[in-house]
Amino acid sequence: MKINEYYRPSSLEDAYLKLQEDSKNVILAGGLWIKKMGQSINTIVDLSTLGLNQISENKNEVIVGSMVTQRDFEKSEIIKGLFGGAIAFSVREVMGVNFRNIATIGGSIMGRYPFSDVICGLLPYDVTLEFYPKQEISLEDYLNYKGKLNAILVSIHIKKEKGIGFYKKVKMTALDFPIINFAVSIVNGKYRIAVGSRPMVASLAHKAMDYINGLDKIDQESYKKAAEIASEELSYLDNKDASKEYRLDLTKVYVKRGLEEVSK
Ligand SMILES: Cc1cc2nc3c(=O)[nH]c(=O)nc-3n(C[C@H](O)[C@H](O)[C@H](O)COP(=O)(O)OP(=O)(O)OC[C@H]3O[C@@H](n4cnc5c(N)ncnc54)[C@H](O)[C@@H]3O)c2cc1C
Structure with a gap:
């Protein structure tokens, strides 16, 4: 370098x-x-001297400065209090403590890394990114944005809502990149499903979400069907860590499990 x-x-x-x-x-x-x-x-x-390393909250949202380290984020009582601790848990899955003492939440989002636990863990919630010059964009829109946004990420806004989440990182060893990762939530009575590291950056499984959120009555079969839809609607690839077929099979298992967990 x-x-x-x-x-x-x-x-x-x-x-x-x-x-x-x-x-x-x-x-x-x-x-x-x-x-x-x-x-x-x-x-x-x-950016380390611009005061972007604070986490604060108001009645409606939690505001995370882009320079907050992953470690400060996962330890924050404010973050742990969101969605049953699911977002804090997803960040705890990244490497070891020494690493997370340095890596930032902003750097984790701006890279749009295909393997990201941070992005996948945040995606099934209402998350908005605030940039300088002044611009606000949802996390999902940022992930879908083509090209490089030549701006500075100032903060991440997480809307406070009633709900609970599930997070699962499938990996070969404790400190590995994920083979695939899943985040499922139920917020204000609506399910949201994110699948990442397929091995592409996390996406919401909109068809599976529409299916399950449109049902009048939800049972075990509905979870299974939603997981199958999620496995069909998103694209999956082979790489050195896992085959496309294995990722598809894991999606059927863990999306179903995630839906069951958040429904308890
Ligand atoms: C060996 C290794 C293993 C990893 N394993 C995992 C893993 O298992 N799971 C996981 O989720 N992540 C993993 N990561 C990624 C890691 O968690 C961080 O996301 C990554 O290091 C970026 O954070 P950083 O603070 O180091 O950013 P930097 O390296 O400083 O920056 C990353 C990029 O973002 C840009 N950037 C940073 N902040 C801003 C800002 N505020 N505004 C605009 N642009 C900005 C930089 O210019 C750069 O292009 C791994 C990284 C490494 C090096």
Whole structure:
């Protein structure tokens, strides 16, 4: 990895203007993925002194600064209090504690990593991303956005709603990337189902959600059918960790299990 210049901005505007100066200028958060990619960088713009490492709440939402570390996020009583602790649990599945002390929530979202536990864990909730210059976009729309959003992620807004969640990461060893991951929730009486690492970035299984949310009466067969629909509507691929068929089979098992769990 080669970095020509390190820059510590005095404000978000300063950081943004520096970012625009050159296509090889890059925002620095925890730096773990940047280091792994080993790209050639002109100026690295460090966000660590802009006060973006706070978690706060108001009546309607929880606001997570983009520089909050995964560890601070998972330990936060505010986050643990959301949806039965499901979102905090999903982040605890990433690597080890030392790693999560450095990796940030913002860096985890901006990368749109196909394997991301953080993204999959947040997707079945009402989550909005706030950027500088001022722009708000839902997490799902950001994941579907084609191209690079040349803006700075300031904070992540999680709507406070009544509900509970389930999270499952399937992995070979404790510190591995997921083979596939699942997040299922029931919020205000409506089910939401996210499947990630297929091995593509997490998506909501809209057809399966429409099916189960449209039923008058829900039983074991409905969970099974919704899981089958989720396995059919999303795309799955082979890679060195698992075959497409194995991922499809896991989807049928874990989406059903997730729906059962959140319905208890
Ligand atoms: C070895 C290894 C194993 C991993 N395993 C897993 C895993 O199992 N599960 C999982 O979910 N994740 C995993 N990750 C990813 C990790 O959890 C983080 O998501 C990743 O390191 C990015 O976070 P960071 O703070 O290090 O970001 P950085 O590396 O600093 O930045 C990542 C990217 O986001 C951009 N960026 C960062 N913050 C902002 C911002 N506020 N605004 C605009 N752009 C921004 C940067 O410019 C860069 O392009 C792994 C990463 C590594 C290196």
